Amino acid sequence: MIRWFLRGVTRRRLTTRYPRAEEQAPPGFRARALLPTEPLVGDEARDVAAVCLPRALSVDPDGALAFDEQRCIGCGLCAPALAMDPGYESARVGNSPRALSPSFRRSLHIRHVDAGSDGAVEQEIAALLNPYYDMQRLGLFFTASPRHADVLLVTGPVTKPMEAPLRRAYEAMPDPRVVVAAGTDACSGSIWTEPEVLGGVDRVLPVDVYVPGDPPTPVALLHGLLLASGRTREASSPFTGRAA
Amino acid sequence: MIALEDREVDAGSLATELVRLGGRLMMLFASASADGGHDLCAFVRAHDAHGGVIRLRAPVPGSTYPSVTPCVPAAHWFEREIHDLHGITPEGHPRLEPLVNHAPDEGEVKLFQEDDAGVTHRGAERLAGPGVFVIPYGPVRSGVFESAQFLVQTGGEDVAYCAQRLFFKRRGAERRICEVPLELAVLVAERVSGTSTVAHALAFSHAVESLADTEVPPRAQAIRRVLAELERLYNHLEATVRECEDASLAVAQAQFAALKERLHRIAAAVAGNRYLRGTVVPGGTRIDLDAAAVGLIAATMSEWEREWGRVLALLLRTDSFLDRLVSTGPLSEEDARDFACVGPVARASGIDLDTRRDLPYDGYPALAVGHHTDGDAMARMEVRFQEVGSAVELIREAVGSLAPGPTHVAIGPLVHEAALGAAESARGETLYWLEADGSESLSQCKLRAASFVNFGAFNRVFDAQVLTDFSFIEHSLGLSPAGCDA
Numbered sequence: 001m002i003r004w005f006l007r008g009v010t011r012r013r014l015t016t017r018y019p020r021a022e023e024q025a026p027p028g029f030r031a032r033a034l035l036p037t038e039p040l041v042g043d044e045a046r047d048v049a050a051v052c053l054p055r056a057l058s059v060d061p062d063g064a065l066a067f068d069e070q071r072c073i074g075c076g077l078c079a080p081a082l083a084m085d086p087g088y089e090s091a092r093v094g095n096s097p098r099a100l101s102p103s104f105r106r107s108l109h110i111r112h113v114d115a116g117s118d119g120a121v122e123q124e125i126a127a128l129l130n131p132y133y134d135m136q137r138l139g140l141f142f143t144a145s146p147r148h149a150d151v152l153l154v155t156g157p158v159t160k161p162m163e164a165p166l167r168r169a170y171e172a173m174p175d176p177r178v179v180v181a182a183g184t185d186a187c188s189g190s191i192w193t194e195p196e197v198l199g200g201v202d203r204v205l206p207v208d209v210y211v212p213g214d215p216p217t218p219v220a221l222l223h224g225l226l227l228a229s230g231r232t233r234e235a236s237s238p239f240t241g242r243a244a
Numbered sequence: 245m246i247a248l249e250d251r252e253v254d255a256g257s258l259a260t261e262l263v264r265l266g267g268r269l270m271m272l273f274a275s276a277s278a279d280g281g282h283d284l285c286a287f288v289r290a291h292d293a294h295g296g297v298i299r300l301r302a303p304v305p306g307s308t309y310p311s312v313t314p315c316v317p318a319a320h321w322f323e324r325e326i327h328d329l330h331g332i333t334p335e336g337h338p339r340l341e342p343l344v345n346h347a348p349d350e351g352e353v354k355l356f357q358e359d360d361a362g363v364t365h366r367g368a369e370r371l372a373g374p375g376v377f378v379i380p381y382g383p384v385r386s387g388v389f390e391s392a393q394f395l396v397q398t399g400g401e402d403v404a405y406c407a408q409r410l411f412f413k414r415r416g417a418e419r420r421i422c423e424v425p426l427e428l429a430v431l432v433a434e435r436v437s438g439t440s441t442v443a444h445a446l447a448f449s450h451a452v453e454s455l456a457d458t459e460v461p462p463r464a465q466a467i468r469r470v471l472a473e474l475e476r477l478y479n480h481l482e483a484t485v486r487e488c489e490d491a492s493l494a495v496a497q498a499q500f501a502a503l504k505e506r507l508h509r510i511a512a513a514v515a516g517n518r519y520l521r522g523t524v525v526p527g528g529t530r531i532d533l534d535a536a537a538v539g540l541i542a543a544t545m546s547e548w549e550r551e552w553g554r555v556l557a558l559l560l561r562t563d564s565f566l567d568r569l570v571s572t573g574p575l576s577e578e579d580a581r582d583f584a585c586v587g588p589v590a591r592a593s594g595i596d597l598d599t600r601r602d603l604p605y606d607g608y609p610a611l612a613v614g615h616h617t618d619g620d621a622m623a624r625m626e627v628r629f630q631e632v633g634s635a636v637e638l639i640r641e642a643v644g645s646l647a648p649g650p651t652h653v654a655i656g657p658l659v660h661e662a663a664l665g666a667a668e669s670a671r672g673e674t675l676y677w678l679e680a681d682g683s684e685s686l687s688q689c690k691l692r693a694a695s696f697v698n699f700g701a702f703n704r705v706f707d708a709q710v711l712t713d714f715s716f717i718e719h720s721l722g723l724s725p726a727g728c729d730a
Binding site for chain 2: 003005025053084113114129130132145156157162168192193197215
């Protein structure tokens, strides 16, 4: 044990200073597509929308290309017509977020429920505990019981067998409570369709914060959790998500 | 391309034929035939180390056929799946309950006397009486885990039996692959098991490349090897982190988690995604490794390997870790063969198989397949530790052998009607069977992740174990519910 202790105390600090300092994504990182400033129209718009499997890109009634970032999986197949945005901070507040309790500010207990994810987002959530992100420094904790939880962190597009367990976990939580949808499939259903999946957490529960990403990076998850506790703001680009 | 030997038998003698062939049942599924009936299709590998794959076709004219599970236990989940999806009844199946179409809330929690393959489990004889009860653990479990349920039958401390219930996460991947245009289908395959993205994309792409007789350029093959081995590394690290967490070794957990994080950062820098999505496509790769990427991999991997060696050496001298893993959750070679296990789980139980060597692809050099005979949790971890070393070596070799040239060739017209694709994920053999009928999408897809077969053997490792060993056993198997459920 003494060897582990020495190993632990002799390593240099790895932990990010996020959110006090920005965490930069590597230049080629494909977080989501970026609509060009000059709107794409006509055949060009149709061709780009045709290669978008999760239907993040569509042609609106005026013939212009529209983008739903909650559906984008960052596959990059729309390149070179569209560029890719590497920005990590992808979390967005939903359309009718609940008033947050001031008691959330410095201590937030999180219960995770997997409603049919692909498994990578669970590892990204678990990565929040590694020395690089160390979410406990921010007063964020996982809890085993939904009765102790402030946040329900839901992954996956909600498969039919997981609908009831998901509802039960939510109902077991005391008020005030917040629901965070983690990952593009939890935000919108992504590439998955009925009948096996319901198509996003907001088909079942009111969602307060959306964290798209395929999978969402640990920084994006931290951003979402801080957003859920009212400790940070959305990134500056316009919200193009699931408008009502 | 995988050489297939086609044979046709009648459904009544399928079991006899499978027993006569011996070997390993890779997968078994049904598809609708033109005359309104169904065809059963079994893939068998008579010898893993050499030879091809035998494809047995058995037409089922009616709605029943004699079950093969009593003779070939590995068929147990496949036959229940066939029953769920096609309404065909394998008569004589020891437990024909719903598998993939289960209604989780209506299932009665009961004590099992027999396991899934119909064998009276040893715990039932050892531990019986009114004090035995069932802990329904899951699908929502304590901690950050994927959804799966384990019905742990126990007298309080000793586990008599543990029944696994999966398929809470079934998303209909096979249906989606056939619905979407062929050039987008790989995006679905990538998301079947998000931590085995490259392996699934590779197995799918190998099948498409066989359908079209397309040869992948050497540069793309080398890049694929780099990506596949990088994926193997972070999956093996994940298993190690989880085992350290279970053993309450906080420093070890943090050190291995930091090593894992560095792999994801390499992935993000060279491939634009921390889980290597959008990299492998039929015909080659969508990314290229330029001089900067090669430099980054070369520089970071040697330092990474040194760090890994140091922390691992420390771990292997930590008694509180070894005590929990040695002799925990043993899987006998017989059980591993009966249930046709694959990957590190099979290799730890003395079975010599590795898709990279047995059904070679993407120019892998000659591979020494490490295997172990103990079959316990420690053996499974030791197999992974060996593979971490060989994966680093393979990455180094692949980066060094990057020939100039294209990274992608266009997929031509599909000249064959059906093909099998395979790849070795960190969890073992991953299979895609694809059929094409000339339209824009595939007409049939059957995928089989490594976790589907390894989960089938889950209840076999719980003989004479105690409750507190549960998480050690589970994490030593390193299973992916997402891949199993698809």
